[in-house]
Amino acid sequence: MHPPVGPAPAPSSVSSDLDEAVHRCLVAGFEGTTTFPDTLKRLIDRGLGGVILFTRNVRDAEQVRELTDALRAIRPDLLVAIDNEGGGIGHLVAAGAPEVPGSYALGVADDPNLTARCADALAGHLATLGITTSYAPVADLQHRPDNPIVRTRSFGAEPGLAARHLRAWIEATEARGIASCAKHFPGHGGTETDSHHDLAVDPRPYDQLSVDLEPFRAAVAAGVPMLMSAHVVYPALDANRPATLSRRILGDLLRLDLGFDGVLVSDALEMKAIAASYGEAAGARIALAAGADQVIVAVPDLEVTLACRDAVLDALDSGRLARERVWEAAGRVRRLAERYATPAAGPVAAWDAGVGLEAARRAVRGRSLPRPVRGAQVVDLFPPPHPALNWGGEDLLTELRSVDPTAAGTAVSGEPADPAALVDGILRIAANSPLVVATCDAGLHPWQATLRDALLARRPDAVRVDTGLPEDGDLCSFGRGRVNLRAVAEALTGA
DSSP: OOOOOSOOOOOTTSOHHHHHHHHHTEEEOOOOSSOOOHHHHHHHHTTOOEEEEOGGGOSOHHHHHHHHHHHHHHOTTOEEEEOOOBTTBOSOGGGTOOOOOOHHHHHHHTOHHHHHHHHHHHHHHHHHHTOOEEOOOBOOOOOOTTOSSSGGGSSOSOHHHHHHHHHHHHHHHHHTTOBOEEEEETOSTTOSSOTTTSOEEOOOOHHHHHHHHHHHHHHHHTTOSEEEEOOEEBTTTBSSSOGGGOHIIIIIIIIIISOOOSEEEEEETTSHHHHTTTOHHHHHHHHHHHTOSEEEEOSSOHHHHHHHHHHHHHHHHHTSSOHHHHHHHHHHHHHHHHHHTSOOSSOOOOOOTTHHHHHHHHHOEEOOOSSOOOSOEEEEEEOOOOTTSOOOOOOHHHHHHHHOTTOEEEEEESOOSOHHHHHHHHHHHTTTSOEEEEESSTTTOHHHHHHHHHHHHHOTTOEEEESSSOOSOSEEOSSOSHHHHHHHHHHHHTO
């Protein structure tokens, strides 16, 4: 017989209470929609602080609620979390998530009440599913045109604007009994690298970095219960380690300067910025020592979570990690769970199902069109979905056809094998029709700019649409959420 696979016992020098405290400092991803691994059950039994759900865990709303109930049946103080920013990023499409635009569009509309109503819809939906922790909103400022990861997830580049929308989001989420989490401290918007893929560096001097702290200060003042750290090196703050692993940033800056005493959770440790340079297990140990209270291991391979847990237990056993630090972290997580782990009893109050489209319509900007564009051939160019961020399958052609059934065209997600042939084919089909060419962040994806420019060279009358940040198009939706695309389709057609 083989011994059961699963968590090993704690070292003899680590008490059962301290072992439970270590487990509270972990958030684990896992496989499963109706059942989950025995290893996860044993981790929860030993005090696992939280789980994070992804698209892989979602089939429909009823299934998600049954899953979250089953998880809490093992341990009622388990925090069940998800990334829930809205826009084109969300893992609950199959569960009927409210359609709301991403944060940048909300910043363009610049109505905090509208932002609060969108946040209320998202939080209300989470409440119906038994998910009580939302890793949102994004507090990063979008500074650089070549930033590959923040972009329309941000409320914008102006700290005062971001601050007022963060307050609105946090307060609306709190009113639903859901824990919000401002991210990614102290700001990911000044980088040109996606920390999912490599270690990001923000080289700006402190006086410039301090501007990025303003939205986080506003979030703390609004009572945000959680912040998430960035896997970014800031040489002006700590030349040696990314924020997630930096005592100077998590301790001195966050705790002492900003006065934050809530839960600081790391971004996922399997991201290359940490995994490639340190390894997930060492990253967990260093992050907790630096001042993090919880570390996320989002991959469903629970062996990675176990390795992180074991590294922390070994560090306690050897004295490399202070027990007081783990007790402090676990205490913060325990207080968070006391407020948020248990879903509110009774029916969930309805939310405004139309607020997302209202917000998206108010965000559309651009030059006035001479007349409605009907019966158009549409070319929708956009990058492949980010592997860590969900994509709900939306495209501009589908939304345009919902308001103009005579529209036709193609959606191109990723660089085509034969761009010239694609251009020739599009122009041949569109010879007697209006042409609409949509791009999404073409400045980051040269293949889009190549196709767009080739089409415009031969059809200078084509209407240009930007579905990411603005790039001199005739219309801009400021995001690719379904309601963003529907709103720009309405503007195109005069619907």
